Amino acid sequence: MQYRESDMPEVELWERFFDPVSILHTLELDHNTKNYVDVGCGFGTFLIPAAKIISGVAIGIDINQEYLDICRKRVEQEKLPNIELIKEDLSDGKTSHTITQMDIDVDYISLFNMLHCENPVDLLKWTERLLAAKGKVGVIHWKPQETPRGPAMAIRPSPSKIRTWGEQAGLKCVKQVDVSSYHYGVLFEK
Numbered sequence: 001m002q003y004r005e006s007d008m009p010e011v012e013l014w015e016r017f018f019d020p021v022s023i024l025h026t027l028e029l030d031h032n033t034k035n036y037v038d039v040g041c042g043f044g045t046f047l048i049p050a051a052k053i054i055s056g057v058a059i060g061i062d063i064n065q066e067y068l069d070i071c072r073k074r075v076e077q078e079k080l081p082n083i084e085l086i087k088e089d090l091s092d093g094k095t096s097h098t099i100t101q102m103d104i105d106v107d108y109i110s111l112f113n114m115l116h117c118e119n120p121v122d123l124l125k126w127t128e129r130l131l132a133a134k135g136k137v138g139v140i141h142w143k144p145q146e147t148p149r150g151p152a153m154a155i156r157p158s159p160s161k162i163r164t165w166g167e168q169a170g171l172k173c174v175k176q177v178d179v180s181s182y183h184y185g186v187l188f189e190k
């Protein structure tokens, strides 16, 4: 099941709202990060810059074939050898066999603009299970204030809600930061 309010606008409009390299840097994704999973990778807005920073494989998962096709085209244009794209529905909380079969340690997972979904704690528990010891989970979301896009206020989580959900999923909150005028970030560690 596709998560509620998870459709995207045109790529050009979406990407006006982010400085992905700066956001990834603030949320401590760096060259020491080996393998990375971007949950709901969309157009690859964060996946592609992240693949150029990390030293291992960058895996993007999304339910939407149209977004994955756009992302794949960009990956091919940039000739990035370390990106894997997986079409998968994460709403059932089941283990990703594709990732487990890859037999790698996942040391960073991003949940960017995702946690207004129906089952945020289940999704965070899924990341916690997949993550290697001491691995990190980076979250960003639209601030709960007037913004030019973003989900309805009624389902938009506050930073403190996200911290609570992460802790319920067994993660430790490392920091909460402002990453832009419209977005905040939360970093967790396993």
Ligand SMILES: C[S@@+](CC[C@H](N)C(=O)[O-])C[C@H]1O[C@@H](n2cnc3c(N)ncnc32)[C@H](O)[C@@H]1O
Residues within 6 Å of the ligand: 001, 002, 003, 005, 006, 007, 008, 039, 040, 041, 042, 043, 044, 045, 046, 061, 062, 063, 064, 067, 088, 089, 090, 091, 111, 112, 113, 114
């Ligand atoms: C608001 S977009 C965010 C995209 C990307 N994380 C970013 O910030 O640029 C939400 C993404 O989640 C994906 N998505 C929605 N439901 C999903 C599901 N059940 N399993 C996997 N991906 C899903 C959508 O297709 C979309 O690409």
